[in-house]
Amino acid sequence: MKLAALTANDNYFENFEVGAVYKHARGKTVEPLENVLFTNLVMNTAAGHFDAHVMKSHPAGQRVVYGGVTIGIVIGLAMQDTGENGIRELGLDAIRLTRSVFHGDTLYALSEVLEKKDSTRDDAGEILFRHYGINQNNEQVFQGDRRVLIKKRSAWIER
Amino acid sequence: MDPGQHRRGNFRGMTTGDSTIAEVLSRAKPWKKGRFYEEQPDGEERTHHWGRTFTETDSILFSTLTLSFNPIYTNREYARQLGYRDLVINPLLVFNTALGLSVEDNSEVGGAFLGVEKLHYHMDVYPGDTMVAKSLTKAKRLTSKHKNMGIITWHTEGWNQREELIIAFDRSNLVSFGDIW
Numbered sequence: 031m032k033l034a035a036l037t038a039n040d041n042y043f044e045n046f047e048v049g050a051v052y053k054h055a056r057g058k059t060v061e062p063l064e065n066v067l068f069t070n071l072v073m074n075t076a077a078g079h080f081d082a083h084v085m086k087s088h089p090a091g092q093r094v095v096y097g098g099v100t101i102g103i104v105i106g107l108a109m110q111d112t113g114e115n116g117i118r119e120l121g122l123d124a125i126r127l128t129r130s131v132f133h134g135d136t137l138y139a140l141s142e143v144l145e146k147k148d149s150t151r152d153d154a155g156e157i158l159f160r161h162y163g164i165n166q167n168n169e170q171v172f173q174g175d176r177r178v179l180i181k182k183r184s185a186w187i188e189r
Numbered sequence: 190m191d192p193g194q195h196r197r198g199n200f201r202g203m204t205t206g207d208s209t210i211a212e213v214l215s216r217a218k219p220w221k222k223g224r225f226y227e228e229q230p231d232g233e234e235r236t237h238h239w240g241r242t243f244t245e246t247d248s249i250l251f252s253t254l255t256l257s258f259n260p261i262y263t264n265r266e267y268a269r270q271l272g273y274r275d276l277v278i279n280p281l282l283v284f285n286t287a288l289g290l291s292v293e294d295n296s297e298v299g300g301a302f303l304g305v306e307k308l309h310y311h312m313d314v315y316p317g318d319t320m321v322a323k324s325l326t327k328a329k330r331l332t333s334k335h336k337n338m339g340i341i342t343w344h345t346e347g348w349n350q351r352e353e354l355i356i357a358f359d360r361s362n363l364v365s366f367g368d369i370w
Contacts, residue, residue, distance in 0.1 A: 033270055036260055056256065064254055071247060072282070072289030073239060075222065076297050097302035098285040105281060106255030113259050117271060118313070119280040122358070125305035174305070189270075 033189045037114045042183035043146070043155040050143045054107050057138040057166075060095050060131055064103065069096045095131035104163030104172045107139035112161075115186070117154050118179045125174035129165070136166040144175065153185035223297030225367035226339045229326050237290045237322040243278045245316040251282040278314040283356050287347035290322040291360075295345075300338045300363030308358035312349070320347045320355060327359060338363040 058064075069079040078085055079096045086092070113119070131137070145158035157180055163172030252262040260267040261277045268276050284305075296302070314320070328342040341364045347356040 031266055031270065033267065036264070036267055058256060067254070068251065068285065069289070071251075072286040073241060073292075074285075074289035075293045076299065098281075098288055101305075102251065102255040102257070102281045102285060106252075106257040109256065110258040113257075116259050116261075119310055121310055122284075122308035123306055125308070127302055127304060130301070 034187050038110075039183070039187065041111055041115050041180075042186065043115075043157065043180045044183045046143045046146060046157055046180075048143050048146055052111060052141050054111055054139045054141065056107060057136045058103055058107060059136045060099065060103060060133060062093075062133055065093065065095045065099050065133060068099050068102065072098065074098070090130065090132075092132055095133065095135070097127040100127060100131050100137070100163065100172055101125060101174065103137050104139045105161055105174070105176060107137065107163075108141045108159070108161050112141050112157075112159050112176075113178055113180075115181045116178045117151075117181055120156065120177040120179060122177075123175045125172075127172060129169055129171045131165065131171050135171075137171065138164050140164070149179055151179070152182075154179050154181050156180075223293055223299075224295070225298055226329070226341065226364040227367055229295070229329070229341060229364070231326055231329050233326045235294055235324055235326075237294055237324065239290060240319055240321040241286050241290060242319040243282070243286070243314055243316060245276055248276065248278045248282055248316070251285075252279045255279075255281070257281065273313065273315075275315045278316065278318065280310045280314070280356070283310070283314050283320065283347060284308065284358065286320060287322045287345055287356055287358075288360060290320075291324050291343065291345050295324060295341070295343050295360075296362040296364055298365045300335065300365065303340065303361040303363065306359040306361075308356070310356055312353055312355045314349070314355055318355075319350045322347050332363075335363060338365050340364075 066080045078094055082093050140162040142160040144160050147156050149156050158177050160175050165171050262279050265276050324343040324345045327344045331339050342359055342361045344359050349355050
């Protein structure tokens with residue numbers, strides 16, 4: 031199996047420049063498929079994410095999407111471009127959930143390159159991205175910083 | 190009359206079962222879940238219920254449905270060639286599960302999930318690994334924006350079956366006061 035054939039060749043460590051901002055191609059409409067499935071799958075017991083009846087008498091009037099699903103989808107929408115050639119996810123910081131997300135909302139992701147640095151490995155470097163999540167009305171629902179170890183093209187393109 | 194309406198009317202009519210339920214409901218005591226703001230002492234350390242074994246299916250489902258396209262989560266041979274011993278469990282699933290396991294103790298009677306700080310992935314997680322979550326109640330504060338809720342920040346950790354730390358983060362959430370009920 032030739033590894034370099036399985037991922038794109040425009041998202042190695044060398045391809046990113048500090049200050050660049052990208053809008054990722056795909057959006058995703060959040061359905062009970064994601065919200066209810068992942069809320070229950072990770073054993074999050076807060077019924078406001080999966081009991082439509084009780085939420086009728088809540089100010090929201092409907093189930094609210096679990097913030098962890100919003101984080102997962104926004105970072106997911108950015109992943110092909112900013113992590114497909116990632117070797118390891120290192121961490122997250124300054125995650126903000128700035129607006130409620132409901133079933134039927136469509137999320138899109140943007141990413142900004144904040145920082146690049148060498149790592150302890152010769153074949154990979156660390157990149158700090160700031161991801162932004164927006165809904166169908168261009169309203170912000172998410173912001174967060176993500177540090178990831180990404181392959182260096184020079185070390186991996188022939189493998 | 191619309192025959193569908195007639196049928197629904199019949200099904201919605203009072204039955205003997207409904208009167209049994211009305212009587213049982215009148216005697217039922219709500220089995221409370223979650224802890225209010227004032228029930229969570231500052232500095233408290235707690236191990237959360239259940240634990241969770243990660244399966245390959247969990248991670249592939251999570252990775253594909255969130256479009257989290259890195260083959261280390263979905264292609265075992267690729268993951269091995271990058272030095273992993275198996276498919277890698279998606280770290281955002283690990284995060285979500287540690288958070289999920291903490292909800293009943295921490296934020297079930299809460300309002301909005303506000304944010305996460307200083308999240309570190311300390312160790313790779315593989316199919317078959319089991320995680321137990323623990324939290325420290327790190328900070329509590331009142332906010333002028335909300336009359337009925339305060340903000341709590343917990344430091345939450347996930348530990349595997351070998352007692353190794355796999356993830357740690359701080360999470361903040363609005364939590365309801367008990368006296369509003």
